[in-house]
Amino acid sequence: MQHILPPLPYDPSALEPHIDARTMVLHHDKHHASYVKNLNSALEPFPELHERNAMWLLLNLRSVPRKIRAAVRNNAGGHVNHSLLWRSMSADAGSAPTGPLADAIEHDFGGLQACKDQFAAAGAGLFGSGWVWLARSNQDGRRLQVCTTTGHDNPLMRGRFPILVNDVWEHAYYLKHQNRRPDYLRGWWQVANWEDAVRRFELSDESAARSWEIKDAPVFAPTP
Ligand code: MN
Numbered sequence: 001m002q003h004i005l006p007p008l009p010y011d012p013s014a015l016e017p018h019i020d021a022r023t024m025v026l027h028h029d030k031h032h033a034s035y036v037k038n039l040n041s042a043l044e045p046f047p048e049l050h051e052r053n054a055m056w057l058l059l060n061l062r063s064v065p066r067k068i069r070a071a072v073r074n075n076a077g078g079h080v081n082h083s084l085l086w087r088s089m090s091a092d093a094g095s096a097p098t099g100p101l102a103d104a105i106e107h108d109f110g111g112l113q114a115c116k117d118q119f120a121a122a123g124a125g126l127f128g129s130g131w132v133w134l135a136r137s138n139q140d141g142r143r144l145q146v147c148t149t150t151g152h153d154n155p156l157m158r159g160r161f162p163i164l165v166n167d168v169w170e171h172a173y174y175l176k177h178q179n180r181r182p183d184y185l186r187g188w189w190q191v192a193n194w195e196d197a198v199r200r201f202e203l204s205d206e207s208a209a210r211s212w213e214i215k216d217a218p219v220f221a222p223t224p
Contacts, residue, residue, distance in 0.1 A: 003043075003054060005036045006083055014091040018187045020176045028086070031171055035078030035152070042071040054079045058154055077152030081131055081165065088165045090193040097194045101163070101201040104136075108144040118146040119166075120185045126150070129169040132185075134197065135160035136204045161204040164197040 005028075012024035043049050046065060049057065054076040057064060064072045096112060097105055109115040115134065123132035130150040137143050138159045147155055148168075155162050166172075166188055173184035 002040050003036050003079060005033050006086070008086055010091055015089055015191045018190045019089070023173070023175045026175070027167075027171060028082070032078065032082040035075045035082065038071065039075035039079055042068040042075060054083075055154075055156070059156060074152055077154055080154055081152050081167070084162060084165050085167050087196050088193050089188075089191045090196070091191065095194070098198055101194075101198045104144050104201065115144075115146070116189060119164075120182065122146050122148050123166060123168045123185045124182045126168055132166050132168055133160070133162050134164040135162050136201065142204075161200075163200050163204065164192065164194075166192075 008024065008028050011021075012028070013021035015024065039054065046068070049064065052060075057072050057076040058080055061069055061073055096102070102112075105112055105115050109118065119132055119134060126132065126148045128150065130148055131152075132148050133146065133155050135145055135147055135155040137145055138161065144163065145160065147160060149155060149157075166185065168181060168185070173181060177184045
C-alpha cells in the first residue's frame with residue numbers, strides 16, 4: 001500500500017482572503033504531495049514497513065532502518081501534520097470553542113484570548129520552520145498546552161495529543177505576508193476550525209493508540 005495525498009476538504013479559494021488560493025494550491029499540491037511521494041520512495045525497499053501508517057512510523061522511528069530514519073521522520077511528519085492542518089482550518093469555522101473544550105481552555109489558560117495570545121506568541125517566536133499547536137498533555141493533569149515543534153515533528157512524539165495546529169513554515173504564508181509571520185498568525189484565527197478542535201478534544205479522551213490504526217488520511221479519526 002502506498003501513502004496517499006488526501007484531497008483538500010474545501011476549495012483552495014475557500015479560506016480567502018485570510019489564506020490565498022495560490023498559497024493553498026502550492027502548499028497542498030506541491031509541498032504536501034512531495035512529502036507523500038518522498039515517504040513512499042524511502043519505504044519502497046522495505047516491504048516490512050508497507051502496512052504501517054504514517055503516524056505509526058513517526059512514533060516508532062527506532063523500528064525504522066537507520067538509513068531511512070531521517071527521511072521517514074521528515075516526510076511521515078510532513079504528511080501527518082499537513083493532513084491535520086487542512087482540517088484545522090475551515091471557511092465556515094465556528095468562531096469559538098464550545099462544550100468541554102471551552103471549559104478546559106477556561107481552566108487551563110484563564111480564557112480564550114489568553115490561549116490565542118500564547119499560541120500566536122509561540123508561533124511568532126519559533127525560530128525557523130515548524131508548527132504551533134494547541135495540545136493536550138498525557139501527564140500534568142491532562143492539561144491543554146500551547147507548544148511548538150520544529151521541522152515536521154508532531155506533539156505525539158512527546159506525549160501530547162494535537163487539538164489545533166497551524167503551520168509556520170514560510171511556505172504557508174510567504175506569498176501573501178512575506179516575512180510578516182505575526183500578521184499571518186493574527187488573520188489565521190478567522191479560519192481556525194474550532195469544531196474540529198472540539199471533536200479532537202473528545203478523541204483525546206480515548207486511547208490515542210486506537211486512533212492511529214488507519215493507514216492514511218484520516219490520521220487520527222474520520223470526520224463524522
Ligand atoms: Mn506546510
